[in-house]
Amino acid sequence: MNDIVVKGHDLTKVYTMGEMQVHALRGLSLEIRKGEVVAIMGPSGSGKSTLMNILGCLDRPTSGEYYLDGVSVATMNDDQLAKIRNQKVGFVFQTFNLLPRATALSNVILPLRYAEDRKNHRQRAEQALAEVDLGDRMNHRPNELSGGQQQRVAVARALVNNPAIIMADEPTGNLDTKTGDAMMELLLSLNKEKGTTLIIITHDPEIGQRAERIIYIRDGVVESRVAA
Amino acid sequence: MNILQAFWEALESLAANKMRSALTILGIVIGVASVIAMLAIGAGAENTITGEIQGVGSNLLFVLSGGGKDVRNPQHLTTGDTEAINDPFQAPSVKNAAPALQGGGEVSYAGESTNTSIYGVTPPYAEVRSINLSEGEFITEAHVLGRASVALLGTGVAEDIFGRKSGLIGETVRIEGQNFRVIGVLEEKGGSAFSDEDDQIIIPITTAQTRLIRRSTQDRVDVIFVQAVSAEAIPQASEEISQILRTRHRCKIGEDDFTIITQQDMIGVASSITGVLTIFLGGIAAISLLVGGIGIMNIMLVSVVERTREIGLRKAVGARKQDILVQFLAESLLLSVVGGMVGIGFGWVISTVVGKIAVANDVALNPAIDLNSILLATLFSVAVGLFFGIYPANRAASLQPVEALRYE
Numbered sequence: 001m002n003d004i005v006v007k008g009h010d011l012t013k014v015y016t017m018g019e020m021q022v023h024a025l026r027g028l029s030l031e032i033r034k035g036e037v038v039a040i041m042g043p044s045g046s047g048k049s050t051l052m053n054i055l056g057c058l059d060r061p062t063s064g065e066y067y068l069d070g071v072s073v074a075t076m077n078d079d080q081l082a083k084i085r086n087q088k089v090g091f092v093f094q095t096f097n098l099l100p101r102a103t104a105l106s107n108v109i110l111p112l113r114y115a116e117d118r119k120n121h122r123q124r125a126e127q128a129l130a131e132v133d134l135g136d137r138m139n140h141r142p143n144e145l146s147g148g149q150q151q152r153v154a155v156a157r158a159l160v161n162n163p164a165i166i167m168a169d170e171p172t173g174n175l176d177t178k179t180g181d182a183m184m185e186l187l188l189s190l191n192k193e194k195g196t197t198l199i200i201i202t203h204d205p206e207i208g209q210r211a212e213r214i215i216y217i218r219d220g221v222v223e224s225r226v227a228a
Numbered sequence: 229m230n231i232l233q234a235f236w237e238a239l240e241s242l243a244a245n246k247m248r249s250a251l252t253i254l255g256i257v258i259g260v261a262s263v264i265a266m267l268a269i270g271a272g273a274e275n276t277i278t279g280e281i282q283g284v285g286s287n288l289l290f291v292l293s294g295g296g297k298d299v300r301n302p303q304h305l306t307t308g309d310t311e312a313i314n315d316p317f318q319a320p321s322v323k324n325a326a327p328a329l330q331g332g333g334e335v336s337y338a339g340e341s342t343n344t345s346i347y348g349v350t351p352p353y354a355e356v357r358s359i360n361l362s363e364g365e366f367i368t369e370a371h372v373l374g375r376a377s378v379a380l381l382g383t384g385v386a387e388d389i390f391g392r393k394s395g396l397i398g399e400t401v402r403i404e405g406q407n408f409r410v411i412g413v414l415e416e417k418g419g420s421a422f423s424d425e426d427d428q429i430i431i432p433i434t435t436a437q438t439r440l441i442r443r444s445t446q447d448r449v450d451v452i453f454v455q456a457v458s459a460e461a462i463p464q465a466s467e468e469i470s471q472i473l474r475t476r477h478r479c480k481i482g483e484d485d486f487t488i489i490t491q492q493d494m495i496g497v498a499s500s501i502t503g504v505l506t507i508f509l510g511g512i513a514a515i516s517l518l519v520g521g522i523g524i525m526n527i528m529l530v531s532v533v534e535r536t537r538e539i540g541l542r543k544a545v546g547a548r549k550q551d552i553l554v555q556f557l558a559e560s561l562l563l564s565v566v567g568g569m570v571g572i573g574f575g576w577v578i579s580t581v582v583g584k585i586a587v588a589n590d591v592a593l594n595p596a597i598d599l600n601s602i603l604l605a606t607l608f609s610v611a612v613g614l615f616f617g618i619y620p621a622n623r624a625a626s627l628q629p630v631e632a633l634r635y636e
Binding site: 053056058059078079082083085086087091093097099101102110111113114115157161 | 233538
C-alpha cells in the first residue's frame with residue numbers, strides 16, 4: 001500500500017551528556033499506515049520517549065530519514081518543524097498540559113492561533129469540543145473540569161487542526177481505570193470516524209492490547225512487531 | 229499569531245498576577261514620574277529666571293568698568309562716557325543710556341532706621357530699568373542739575389521706617405545723617421533672584437556723587453544701563469558702545485577696560501546653568517527608570533521559568549520562536565508602557581504640587597511640562613520595556629520544546 005503516513009528509516013539519536021554519549025536510538029526503522037492505531041511499548045530507557053519526540057517532530061534524529069505524510073522532516077529547522085507540528089501532528093500528553101487560565105474553548109483554539117489559516121477558529125474549536133462530547137463545557141477553565149474532561153479538551157485540541165497523526169503519550173496515565181477506558185474508547189472511535197492515525201506511547205499492556213499493532217522498542221531498536 | 233492577539237494574551241497573563249504586575253509597573257511609574265517632574269521643574273526654573281532677567285528692563289545692555297584681563301591704566305566709567313553713548317550720531321542703535329552709582333547706607337525717620345541700597349541715577353533710569361511709581365514722580369533733570377536732596381523709596385524701606393507704603397510724599401527722611409525729601413514711592417516688585425528691588429532708595433546721581441557715595445573721582449559711575457532701540461539692534465549697540473569707550477579711554481586693541489553684558493548673555497548663562505541642573509536632576513531620575521527596567525527584566529525572567537511548560541506546549545502545537553518572542557515582549561512592553569502613562573500623570577501631579585508649594589512660599593516657580601518631555605518619557609519607557617524584555621523573551625523563545633515539556 002502506498003498510504004504510509006509515518007516512515008522512519010535507520011533513525012539514530014545520540015545525546016551528549018558531558019563526556020558521555022548516550023545512544024537513545026540505534027538505527028530504528030518503522031512504518032505506520034494511514035488510519036492505523038499503533039501502540040509503542042517498551043521498558044523505561046528503551047528510547048520510546050525519544051522516538052515519540054522525533055515522530056512528533058519535537059526533535060530531530062541525529063541521523064536517518066523520517067517522512068511524515070510524505071514530507072522529509074529530519075533536516076528541517078526549528079520554525080519549519082513548528083509549522084509541521086501545527087499542521088500534521090496532534091499531541092495528547094499524560095499531564096494534559098492545558099493552559100490553566102484559558103477556557104476549554106481557548107485551549108482548543110490555541111493551535112489555530114499559530115496556523116496560517118485564520119478563518120473560523122471559534123467554529124472549528126467548538127466543533128472539535130462537540131466531537132469529544134464537551135459542547136456544554138466550552139467556557140469552563142481546566143480547574144473546573146474533571147481529569148477525564150481535561151484530557152478530552154486535550155484531545156479536542158489535538159484534533160482541531162485535522163492532523164495526519166495524533167501522538168498520545170500515556171493518555172490514560174493520570175486517569176483512573178474507568179475514565180481511562182472511556183478515554184481509549186474516545187480515541188478509538190475518533191480513529192474510526194475520522195480515520196486519523198493514532199500513535200499511543202504506553203507501558204500499560206491493556207492499552208497496548210486495544211491497538212491494532214504494537215511496536216516494542218528495546219535498546220533503541222524495534223524488537224518485534226505483534227499484530228493484535 | 230498577530231500583534232493585537234499577542235497584546236490581548238499579554239494583558240490576560242498580567243491580569244492573572246495583579247499584585248506582581250502592579251509592583252513591577254510601580255518601578256516604571258516612579259522612574260517616569262520623577263523624570264517628568266524633574267524636567268518640568270527645571271523648565272519652570274529656567275522660565276522664572278529668564279523672566280526675571282527680562283524684567284530688569286527690555287533690550288538692556290550693562291556697561292561695567294574693568295576688562296577681562298589685566299589692563300594698564302584702566303579708566304573708570306564717567307558721566308561723560310554716558311553722554312557720549314547717548315549721542316545719537318555716535319551710537320544710533322542706542323535709545324537711552326542711564327548711569328548709576330551704587331552704595332549703601334542708613335536711612336532713618338523719627339527714630340526708625342534701616343540699612344538699604346542707595347542708587348544715584350538720572351531721569352532716563354526709570355525708562356531703562358522699567359521702574360514704575362506707586363505715587364509721586366521720578367527724579368527730573370532739575371533735581372540732577374541742582375544736586376537736590378530728594379529721594380524715592382522702595383516699598384520695603386517705606387514699610388521699615390514709616391510702617392506704611394503710601395502717603396509719604398513730602399516727608400523728610402535722613403540718609404546717612406542728611407535730610408532728604410521724599411518725592412515718590414516705587415511700585416512693589418516682589419523678590420527677585422538678584423536683589424530685593426523693594427529694598428532700595430533712589431536719589432539724583434549728582435547728589436550721590438557729591439554727598440553720599442564718595443568715589444576717587446567725582447564724575448565716576450559704577451554702571452551704565454543702556455537700552456537698545458530694538459532687540460535686533462543689541463549686538464550693533466554693543467559694538468557702537470565699544471567703539472566710543474575704546475576711543476574715549478584710549479584702549480589698546482584687545483585691552484578693553486570695560487565690559488558689556490547683554491540681557492541675552494545673562495539669559496544664556498542662566499539657561500546653561502539651569503540646563504545643567506535639569507540634566508543632572510533628570511539623570512538622577514533616569515537612574516530610577518533604569519532600576520524600574522531591571523525590575524521588569526527580573527519579573528519576566530521569573531515568569532519565563534514559571535511558564536516553561538506553557539512555552540513547551542505552545543511550541544508543541546506549532547508556535548515558532550518569534551511567536552513566543554512576541555508574546556513575552558508584548559508583556560514587558562505592556563508593563564513599561566502602562567507604567568509610562570501612569571508615570572506621566574503622576575509626574576504632572578508632582579510638578580503641579582511643587583509649583584503650588586513654591587507659590588505658597590513666594591517663589592515664582594511655574595513647572596512647565598512640555599510635549600517633548602512627555603514624548604521623551606513615553607519613548608524612554610517603551611525603550612526600557614523592549615530593552616529589558618528582549619533578554620527574558622529570547623530566553624523563552626529559545627527553549628527546546630522537548631525539554632520545556634518535561635520541565636517540572
